[in-house]
Amino acid sequence: MAEKENPMREIRIDKVTVNMGVGEPGDGLNSAKALMEALTGSTAIETKAKDRNPTFKLRKGLPIGVKTTLRGKSAAEFLTKALAAKKKVLKESNFDNRGNFSFGIKEYIDFPGAKYNPNMAMIGFDVCVTLIRSGERVKRRNLKASKVGKKHLLTKEDAMEFAKSKFDVTME
Numbered sequence: 001m002a003e004k005e006n007p008m009r010e011i012r013i014d015k016v017t018v019n020m021g022v023g024e025p026g027d028g029l030n031s032a033k034a035l036m037e038a039l040t041g042s043t044a045i046e047t048k049a050k051d052r053n054p055t056f057k058l059r060k061g062l063p064i065g066v067k068t069t070l071r072g073k074s075a076a077e078f079l080t081k082a083l084a085a086k087k088k089v090l091k092e093s094n095f096d097n098r099g100n101f102s103f104g105i106k107e108y109i110d111f112p113g114a115k116y117n118p119n120m121a122m123i124g125f126d127v128c129v130t131l132i133r134s135g136e137r138v139k140r141r142n143l144k145a146s147k148v149g150k151k152h153l154l155t156k157e158d159a160m161e162f163a164k165s166k167f168d169v170t171m172e
Helices: 027-040 072-085 156-167
Strands: 011-021 045-048 063-070 101-105 125-133
Touching: 011 027, 011 072, 011 156, 027 063, 027 072, 063 072, 072 101, 072 125, 072 156, 125 156
Parallel strands: none
Antiparallel strands: 011 063, 011 125, 045 063, 101 125
8 A cells, every 4th residue: 555645745836936126216217017917917116225325325214126925726837837947947056045046037028928028138037936845834824833844944955846846847
């Protein structure tokens, strides 16, 4: 008799965060916001500078980028397209020790379905994927929050195996 897989050990995508840094407010930021919303199908919000940097003419609180967070089915669909833009090749350095991974796409026209716009600069974006197992909510809940056991935490190897099996990713 074959052993059943423990459903609590199943890895799934918690969220996919897409980030686009422009560096300055204005038309470039507005076009990046429109591009982000077109690519993800989700509302994008502006990110603001956290520190003052006179070299780049940045003030604290100045809008310099856009981001959006995708969850559920839309996150998996977007991740499939984003990995296709990377030709399904990731490096081991793209993965952290907590089982998350991130990668960048240099130009938005590499993304499947994106059309070139001559009025828009060639900007790229970052894709950050957060993976979890069932039961992770235990450490974040308000009532009776508790630690998650070491054996239940995700590792770098777990995340790499998930990417290989679920999205046919090859490692460099």
